[in-house]
Amino acid sequence: MSAPRPASATELPSPLPRPEGELEQLATVWKGPKGWRVIGEVNNTIIGYFYIAAAFLFFLLAGILGLLIRLQLAVPGNDFLSQDTYNQIFTMHGTVMMFLFAVPAVEAVGILLLPQMLGARDLPFPRLGAFAFWAYFIGGSVFFCTLFFGVAPSGGWFMYPPLTGTRFSPGIGADWWLLGIGFIEISAIAGAIEIIVGVLRTRAPGMTLARMPIFAWTMLIFAGMIVFAFPAVILATILLELERAFDWPFFIAERGGDPLLWQHLFWFFGHPEVYIIFLPAAGMVSMIVPTMAGTPLVGYRLIVVALIAVGFFSFGLWVHHMFTTGIPARSLGFFSAASMAVAIPSGIQVFAWIATIAAGRLKLPVASLFVIGFLVIFTLGGLTGVMVAMVPFDRQAHDSYFVVAHLHYVLFGGMVFPLFAAVYYWTPAFSTRPLSERLGRWAFGLIFAGFNIAFLPMHVTGLIGMPRRVYTYPAGIGWDGLNMVSTIGAFILAAGILVFLIDVARNMRLTGSHPAGDVWGANSLEWLPNHEYATRSIPRVIERDPLWQQPNLARDVEAGGYYLPGTLTGARETIVTSPIEAEPQYLMRLSGPGYAHVSAALFTASFFLLLTVKAVTLAAICGVLAVISILVWMWDSDPPSAGKVDIGGGIVLPTYASGPASHSWWAVVILLLVAAALYLSYLFGFLYLWTIAPEGWPRRSDLPSPASAWLSFAAFGFSSVLLAGAHHLLGRGARHTGLLTLVLLAGITALAGGLALDLIGHWRSGLRPQASGYAAMVYANAALQAQIIAAVVIIALFAVARLLVGRLDGSRRVVFDVLMLLWAYAIGQASFGLLLTHGFPRLVAEP
């Protein structure tokens, strides 16, 4: 390790002895429920464990499916699995790995590590994090079980129509995918919102953005990418499900739809998805390498820039998955060049790690071995990536085993190896001892060798012509030996994972109260002494590698010498800081354990799953119960101010914030970005179908009379006047409660009425959603507006209820602020929808 520099002067730590009973009180407030009641726990440490365990379970299950695939392909002409079963198994292998393992596993590591790493007691919305976990776990388990009943989806993990339309996939397998995955994406978005607000607003005082650990940077970018990428696939699943359930022909070419629209929407999500998984894994590597090399990370700022560049550019690459679909040559050139260019910022990171290793002396525990394995395998995957980015090569390799090899090198190398490194590295921060070095070396050796034996030959298998997704092949065309080798490799890989499992099981048996702690001589805050309440006091960060540059930090933090050494309001608390400079702003009170968010997750999952099996009445009941659960959960979530408190070091903070300063306001703004991304995806689809199939579009005489659109506009305008009025009235005090209630109710009525008028106009002009891709898009607009408007109506009624019982007023107003934001957004989006579905067709229509 480089010689620790002395800390520069700060006002902390305070030398005062801490008051009697302070520590006991802190521990009591954070003490979690025991026994079965633990399902109500919301503390990130517990939820993080659950999350990681569940993600790993799905990894094992999908891995077993991979082994079944390899068994079937081991010899030519095999009848071990039937063709239909094989199709379900490879579809579920890909789907579960991507949606139920990779993204949740990364989110899980974030939820577990971020608070400690940032110096927060917990992330800002503990119940939202717990809700995201339960929704994912319940929904994912049911989704996986469809395999046992032979009703799993079988159209491949990217679910291309027309194969997945009702004509070629008549059963409910595709519906499971669409509703199940759409739902699990919602849980990923909930987690992403928590992570963004957590990273930006709950860092320890003094941890400016430039001092933030790289892992936190990558989680921030990860979550930001989820916000913009996932809505595209959510929209795609909504459209395809509408087509399957009600025959709205978005993807049916004969009726003015286009199956390629699915591919665009899917890969607009699917390509960034690769980086969504990879960036946090790279962030983990950027934490492990400096510790193991004993020297600060080389090129911190350059890495941050590279990360942002990768995140940004990855949104401009989706068409490279569609090179063989007849895209115009000019676009091919652009997307080909962009795909090769993204190797540059990715390469910057690789070189920064190599430079860091060269600058220090690398210790080689198992965590480092997995990092080296990652560097080798991911670099190879990157190289084949540059190859398939070239259009002529891709034409040959497309849909062959070459691509299967490439994607496993990128995903397994880029994500699973770093994840194993992370588990070996961070176990002592949470467990009484590190994992076994001896078993770990065996696990690494088997996994590394098995992986390469399984996937390296596949490059050749693909190049000599074996297509992916065939369930068997004839003997004697040169594929037999290679496939057998791949199968043997897969089982060696599985043996390595078994060794790892045995090690983890042995480690978990040794329970004890104190984590082993900083066994590697690390530099970041998660290695401070760690309890249920995180650290005893929240440090002031003055350098980028605090544990190296402030040598007494651990001792002083544990002695309560820094901020918030106890509880000031008797609740779970953490400090909210400013987003860039991390200056303390207010004390946030966090929600404790409860069950409403668990029942919300249960009923939301039931709603989607029952809808799949067409149990509409039951689904509706579950939907209502889900909304009620959410409202119960929200009822206590906006406690009144508890006055000003002294967090130590002479800093006095308020205990309440509203408007743009509050963490809730930030969360809602991010939610609105999600909504806007969803609507932009829709706008893309609408215009795309217009450019592809203008013949399905109406003539001017078929369009609804402009009167209905003007009436809708008037209703939305009236609603916005009432919105402004409500805002004004709340500021004027309690005398106006009755009038305010009236204004709110009239405002949401005008909003919903405007949408109804719009729909009536289209319906009366004779337009039916089944008629054409255009018609289906017009009604899809109404469906999207209805979603947002329903949310506004529910929250408005919730606000009215709080107003009437005195839980909402001019100062205790977070719920009201949330309503205002959503309401204003709903008016904007609905008005835009009018322009799009009434104005635009009129503009382009033939007379």
Ligand SMILES: [Cu+2]
């Ligand atoms: Cu891609």
